[in-house]
Amino acid sequence: MFPRRRSLSRIFVILLIPLGLHFYLKSSWFAITDPLEIQENNVLDIVTGSGDLLDARKHKFLQVRIGRDERPDMFSDVISNGLLDYWARFQKPFISNADTSHMDAQSVLASVEQLLSLNGWVAAMCPTLTRPFSQNKHDTYDDLVQQRRLYYFAIVIHSADHFLVDQLAVIVQMARRLGSSSIFVSMLDYDSTDSTETLVDLCEAVLTLLGVPFRIRRVPRMTEDPAAAYYPLEEAHMRNLALEPLKELHQRRKIKFDRVIWLKGFTCPNDILENIKISLTNEAAVVCGMDWAEYSGFFIFSDRWRTRDINGDQFRQSKSSSKQDAAPPRDAIGALRYSKHLPFQVFCCESGTHVVDPAQSYYQGINYRTGTDYHNLSSVDGVPNRPPDAPCLDSSQTWFCRDLWIHQAREGVREVEAMDSRKPVNKRHLDQDRHPVDPNPPPIPVAERDSRHARRQHKEDLDANVGSDFDAMPDTDDGLAVVPTRRLSVPNSVFRPARILINPRCVTTYAGVSHAQLALDLFGPKKGEEEPSLPESGGGKYTLDDWEGAPESFVCQEQKSTGGRSATKTQRRLGFSIYEEVERLS
Ligand SMILES: *[C@@H]1O[C@H](CO)[C@@H](O)[C@H](O)[C@H]1NC(C)=O
Numbered sequence: 001m002f003p004r005r006r007s008l009s010r011i012f013v014i015l016l017i018p019l020g021l022h023f024y025l026k027s028s029w030f031a032i033t034d035p036l037e038i039q040e041n042n043v044l045d046i047v048t049g050s051g052d053l054l055d056a057r058k059h060k061f062l063q064v065r066i067g068r069d070e071r072p073d074m075f076s077d078v079i080s081n082g083l084l085d086y087w088a089r090f091q092k093p094f095i096s097n098a099d100t101s102h103m104d105a106q107s108v109l110a111s112v113e114q115l116l117s118l119n120g121w122v123a124a125m126c127p128t129l130t131r132p133f134s135q136n137k138h139d140t141y142d143d144l145v146q147q148r149r150l151y152y153f154a155i156v157i158h159s160a161d162h163f164l165v166d167q168l169a170v171i172v173q174m175a176r177r178l179g180s181s182s183i184f185v186s187m188l189d190y191d192s193t194d195s196t197e198t199l200v201d202l203c204e205a206v207l208t209l210l211g212v213p214f215r216i217r218r219v220p221r222m223t224e225d226p227a228a229a230y231y232p233l234e235e236a237h238m239r240n241l242a243l244e245p246l247k248e249l250h251q252r253r254k255i256k257f258d259r260v261i262w263l264k265g266f267t268c269p270n271d272i273l274e275n276i277k278i279s280l281t282n283e284a285a286v287v288c289g290m291d292w293a294e295y296s297g298f299f300i301f302s303d304r305w306r307t308r309d310i311n312g313d314q315f316r317q318s319k320s321s322s323k324q325d326a327a328p329p330r331d332a333i334g335a336l337r338y339s340k341h342l343p344f345q346v347f348c349c350e351s352g353t354h355v356v357d358p359a360q361s362y363y364q365g366i367n368y369r370t371g372t373d374y375h376n377l378s379s380v381d382g383v384p385n386r387p388p389d390a391p392c393l394d395s396s397q398t399w400f401c402r403d404l405w406i407h408q409a410r411e412g413v414r415e416v417e418a419m420d421s422r423k424p425v426n427k428r429h430l431d432q433d434r435h436p437v438d439p440n441p442p443p444i445p446v447a448e449r450d451s452r453h454a455r456r457q458h459k460e461d462l463d464a465n466v467g468s469d470f471d472a473m474p475d476t477d478d479g480l481a482v483v484p485t486r487r488l489s490v491p492n493s494v495f496r497p498a499r500i501l502i503n504p505r506c507v508t509t510y511a512g513v514s515h516a517q518l519a520l521d522l523f524g525p526k527k528g529e530e531e532p533s534l535p536e537s538g539g540g541k542y543t544l545d546d547w548e549g550a551p552e553s554f555v556c557q558e559q560k561s562t563g564g565r566s567a568t569k570t571q572r573r574l575g576f577s578i579y580e581e582v583e584r585l586s
Contacts, residue, residue, distance in 0.1 A: 312554030352508025412496030
């Protein structure tokens with residue numbers, strides 16, 4: 001275990017310096033009209049030209065904290081006395097005039113450095129972890145850095161202080177690699193009750209000093225009573241809030257980000273850079289990592305609520321040491337590519353840190369949403385009457401994925417129509433050889449059954465974001481009843497596919513995981529084997545050549561009633577017709 005107590009006290013001392021300086025800086029800021037929102041370009045901006053679009057030192061609204069929890073607690077007095085004392089005795093006397101300010105900044109930066117390199121922090125171990133193709137030794141990502149793109153980092157924190165500091169360390173490293181004014185950090189604290197508040201103060205101080213643009217925002221719960229909360233709805237709400245600055249920067253300052261990176265749990269900086277690279281070279285809408293949680297002595301793939309392979313099947317809860325025939329993805333191509341550590345296509349994913357192309361999603365008006373006809377156990381209304389093929393009441397991410405598939409299909413259809421209005425639509429990707437259209441396809445099985453209880457008992461906040469394994473359900477193959485349903489009139493394979501990939505080399509983990517062992521399990525040479533070598537042929541390492549269409553049905557794992565994140569989930573196999581969705585929307 002990490003020497004927590006000692007490092008915590010050291011953090012505390014170091015923390016005082018940036019905070020003191022920060023309050024000093026803040027007091028000298030000019031009053032601006034609405035400091036919390038992104039401002040439109042003013043005449044001066046236009047006259048002086050663009051320069052750095054995200055220059056936080058020039059534009060104060062690029063570093064904003066909203067809704068800090070100011071409620072006093074038992075240490076408030078001690079902390080504020082300590083701060084004032086430190087400020088009065090060790091800082092103020094040495095800040096004599098503007099000339100010395102760069103020295104102060106230097107000493108603070110040195111403190112940040114020291115803070116983030118404390119022994120025991122997971123980020124410090126990253127360069128030593130095993131990765132395939134000797135990636136850690138060879139790939140410097142200089143090409144990526146030279147492209148000078150803009151990246152938006154989004155984090156939702158819900159009582160998850162145990163990896164916030166590591167996430168900060170990762171952000172600092174990313175800022176260093178990509179440049180402070182090439183990134184924007186959006187942190188949303190969703191009513192955390194642990195020490196997130198203090199750690200977010202630390203984040204604010206560090207980001208301010210490094211000149212990294214950010215918005216840190218705390219919001220109250222959507223629903224006061226957790227039993228009356230509908231988790232997918234809360235999830236969608238949090239994510240859309242975390243994306244607000246992205247939209248403001250686009251609308252008011254015409255700033256477009258190239259990629260949005262959702263940090264979840266802990267991911268090494270190089271793995272994030274690799275996910276970005278895979279996202280760019282594949283023009284992918286979403287590239288996920290893989291999420292591994294420790295489970296009775298093993299590491300298991302954990303985000304099974306939101307992940308479906310390209311056949312629409314749920315991933316296996318595989319161990320990190322599993323062979324190919326028991327790999328997390330069930331589809332043959334996915335499993336094969338997984339075993340070679342290559343990116344593979346999926347119907348949906350969120351596992352771990354994931355990279356989203358906003359041009360294919362958020363800038364197209366696609367937001368996070370959920371089903372609405374759930375049963376509110378706290379209201380007087382009865383159980384909603386839902387037909388067997390009612391939309392799936394699953395996570396906001398799976399809704400997002402389906403929206404991406406439908407959007408791509410519509411874009412494809414629109415382009416074909418624009419090219420030649422006389423031709424019938426939907427023929428663009430018709431590929432009868434690879435996807436023969438069976439005139440009488442077998443009925444899609446629809447089944448519904450209650451899931452076994454997959455929840456683990458936690459004493460602390462049941463809704464705490466302790467890794468997405470919290471949502472995990474048991475394997476699904478057993479006991480599925482089969483009910484016939486309509487077949488698709490137009491196969492999904494004729495439509496342009498959404499590009500959603502999983503990169504198995506990007507590992508996301510949680511507190512307490514032995515990172516070195518997990519990395520060895522996943523990528524280490526097996527006994528008597530050489531280290532896996534780089535696959536031959538040009539883009540093979542990064543690019544996928546063949547993109548499949550959407551599955552015609554998927555395992556729908558739904559939360560049909562309120563009751564927070566731990567509410568029971570049920571599942572059925574639900575048909576998915578892109579044609580019907582496209583028709584419905586046009
Ligand atoms: C459920 O109903 C209660 C009581 O009417 C209400 O306060 C709560 O917001 C509802 N929850 C959701 C998620 O709609």
